[in-house]
Amino acid sequence: MRRHFVLHTPCALLAMALLAVAGNVAADGAPHAAADASTTTADAPARDDSLYRALGGEQGVATLVEALLQRVYADERIAFLFAEADRNNLARLIREQFCNESGGPCAYSGRSMAESHSGLGLKEKEFDAFVEDFIDAMEDARLPYRTQNRMLKIFAPMRPDILHK
Amino acid sequence: MKNYIFGNKCIALLGVLALLATGTATAAGTRQLATGGASTIEGSAGGGIVPWAAITGYGTGDEIGATAFASRVDTGDYRLDSQGAAVGLFNRIELSLARQDLDLITLGPALGLPGAHLRQHVVGVKLRLFGDVIYTDWPQVSLGVQYKKNRDFLIPSVVGATDDSDVDVYLSATKVFLAGVGNFNAFINGTARWTRANETGLLGFGGPLHSGRRLQAEISGGVLLSRHFAIGAEYRRKSGNLSGLPEDDWRDLFIAWFPNRHLSLVLAYVDLGTVATLQDQTGWYLSLQGAF
Numbered sequence: 001m002r003r004h005f006v007l008h009t010p011c012a013l014l015a016m017a018l019l020a021v022a023g024n025v026a027a028d029g030a031p032h033a034a035a036d037a038s039t040t041t042a043d044a045p046a047r048d049d050s051l052y053r054a055l056g057g058e059q060g061v062a063t064l065v066e067a068l069l070q071r072v073y074a075d076e077r078i079a080f081l082f083a084e085a086d087r088n089n090l091a092r093l094i095r096e097q098f099c100n101e102s103g104g105p106c107a108y109s110g111r112s113m114a115e116s117h118s119g120l121g122l123k124e125k126e127f128d129a130f131v132e133d134f135i136d137a138m139e140d141a142r143l144p145y146r147t148q149n150r151m152l153k154i155f156a157p158m159r160p161d162i163l164h165k
Numbered sequence: 166m167k168n169y170i171f172g173n174k175c176i177a178l179l180g181v182l183a184l185l186a187t188g189t190a191t192a193a194g195t196r197q198l199a200t201g202g203a204s205t206i207e208g209s210a211g212g213g214i215v216p217w218a219a220i221t222g223y224g225t226g227d228e229i230g231a232t233a234f235a236s237r238v239d240t241g242d243y244r245l246d247s248q249g250a251a252v253g254l255f256n257r258i259e260l261s262l263a264r265q266d267l268d269l270i271t272l273g274p275a276l277g278l279p280g281a282h283l284r285q286h287v288v289g290v291k292l293r294l295f296g297d298v299i300y301t302d303w304p305q306v307s308l309g310v311q312y313k314k315n316r317d318f319l320i321p322s323v324v325g326a327t328d329d330s331d332v333d334v335y336l337s338a339t340k341v342f343l344a345g346v347g348n349f350n351a352f353i354n355g356t357a358r359w360t361r362a363n364e365t366g367l368l369g370f371g372g373p374l375h376s377g378r379r380l381q382a383e384i385s386g387g388v389l390l391s392r393h394f395a396i397g398a399e400y401r402r403k404s405g406n407l408s409g410l411p412e413d414d415w416r417d418l419f420i421a422w423f424p425n426r427h428l429s430l431v432l433a434y435v436d437l438g439t440v441a442t443l444q445d446q447t448g449w450y451l452s453l454q455g456a457f
Binding site: 077123124125127128129131132135145146147149150152153156157159 | 194195196197225226227228256297299300302343344347348349350391392
């Protein structure tokens with residue numbers, strides 16, 4: 001009986017690990033497929049727009065971006081980084097990016113993340129402060145926790161393009 | 166290792182130093198909630214019994230973070246109290262101190278030693294080698310060392326332990342999978358520990374069955390149910406070196422609460438198996454951590 005329980009826990013953990021990896025791989029496919037779709041011709045498979053719809057479509061993305069910029073411009077840790085940016089233009093570009101990355105029917109017309117952060121020399125604490133504001137903004141927009149996680153999963157890997165540039 | 170290093174005064178002093186050190190940085194650091202983990206009974210950042218690759222506290226590469234903790238495991242026959250403090254420097258190096266006090270509630274009187282305790286001090290250093298628990302595709306990997314000094318070596322020596330102090334060396338890999346399980350964030354941690362400790366060192370080090378270090382696997386994992394709550398499990402392989410005192414692997418199921426960057430609370434149901442002849446040691450674990 002005891003021995004059985006001993007085996008039980010690592011087994012459950014292993015199963016969890018496999019689930020996590022499987023979930024990661026499965027979810028990983030979607031944004032890449034979406035990115036490919038946006039650059040290929042009309043006969044490409046339809047984009048997975050489930051995240052875009054979970055965000056609330058065009059209106060939801062607009063609400064989220066407004067909440068994000070309110071957070072960021074009020075955050076003394078990072079507000080100075082945005083002091084010279086045109087807020088309306090910034091909002092438009094972030095709306096495009098969120099829409100595009102979440103599978104929505106938009107093209108992103110801005111520069112790449114690496115280009116747009118070039119010369120800022122962003123520190124890790126500034127990146128993490130932005131991520132915190134982003135999560136708070138998703139809370140402000142009343143997005144469910146699991147939708148928040150899907151957004152973080154898309155943007156977290158962009159960190160190397162943003163930091164220390 | 167001098168005893169005063171582990172007195173209340175020293176741990177308080179470390180706490181004050183940590184506060185002063187972090188006074189120049191953003192209070193409690195900027196890393197995301199729960200990424201510093203909790204404090205293990207040995208003082209290193211992790212779960213309760215398995216260390217993580219994470220550096221304690223919430224300091225990013227530009228910041229210093231610090232934590233202090235107190236925990237208790239109670240199985241009825243045994244009660245282990247641990248307290249300690251740790252500093253995380255620039256999300257690269259973790260320095261930790263912990264002291265443990267095991268109350269031999271049942272065994273003491275049985276041995277004619279009512280009120281007997283086994284105490285141990287642990288000094289830890291952990292170095293993050295590469296990776297980030299959240300932001301890199303590969304795990305965060307850290308190398309750690311725990312110097313342990315048994316303070317009550319009489320009982321361990323009588324049952325055959327050869328040394329009252331030793332060093333555990335461990336390698337940990339920790340990874341958070343964002344939206345990993347049903348779009349909940351999940352984490353997995355694996356630790357390989359090279360050790361010759363008996364019951365983590367509370368019964369000394371080495372013995373008649375084996376004198377050198379052996380590699381032990383430890384694993385933990387869980388799911389964040391929300392930004393503030395995590396549930397999970399831990400498993401720690403153990404092989405004692407004392408003849409006549411076989412020891413079991415340890416395991417637990419936990420729920421952790423991270424209300425903010427300054428506080429965390431972990432509650433666990435633990436199964437320690439047979440500990441020093443007493444069978445079926447199950448009970449509760451509670452750990453409180455403050456971060457600065």
